[in-house]
Amino acid sequence: MLKDLNLNKVFVIDIETIPQHEHFSEMPLHLQELWEHKTRLQRKEDYTAAEFYERAGIWAEFGKIICISVGLFHKVAGVYHFRVNSYAGHEEPELLHHFNQLLKEQPADQLLCAHNGKEFDFPYLCRRMLVNGIEIPPQLQIAGKKPWEINHLDTMELWKFGDYKNYTSLNLLAxxxxxxxxxxxxxxxMVKEIYYQQKDLPRIVTYCQKDVITTAQILLRFKGLAAISAENITLVK
Structure with a gap:
């Protein structure tokens, strides 16, 4: 699987998201109504709209990104190393801008890899860039492209082998x-509580970086390669 994939052309990414407000009552009234309408099928009769707001971070219309972690492969003396950097903060436009600039400095055919990235990370990034008035970089643009022209890798999709009923978590694959x-x-x-109540963004960054490292290790296993040893993984401070 993926025998010919050049890992040097792959960015492994993960994002962490939270609701735009700590409490449902803090949302403008018209957005409260739209949230109630948007989630009525998912909530059924089990939760009120206010109770269900704990999950608002997974919807780009009601959430925001607080961390983007990016991992890069490189070889030293024939051995793979992995370097992870993160853009994190309370101002979403700023971290999106930095990530956007990183991609603009790369070739247009740079590959992006994430676990469940096609369903979550990639579209979420695009939507939040549009909301914040940031141009979507070439690597995230898919409009008008044929499937084989889209340079996105999704480790969950790769594991499905065409079985569209199957959802497999990153934790299970690990x-x-x-x-x-x-x-x-x-x-x-737990990310919402850690951000709003514990105010511990560095802990969330560490969690995001772990997801990137795990996704990279799984991609290596899909290629039939050994995992990268801990001493060859660098976390950029």
């Missing part, structure tokens, strides 16, 4: 490939 779990401290459901 377990079956004997890769350290990225969920050893927190998981995605």
């Amino acid at each position: 377990a079956i490939f004997n890769i350290p779990t990225p969920k050893d401290d927190i998981d995605g459901s």
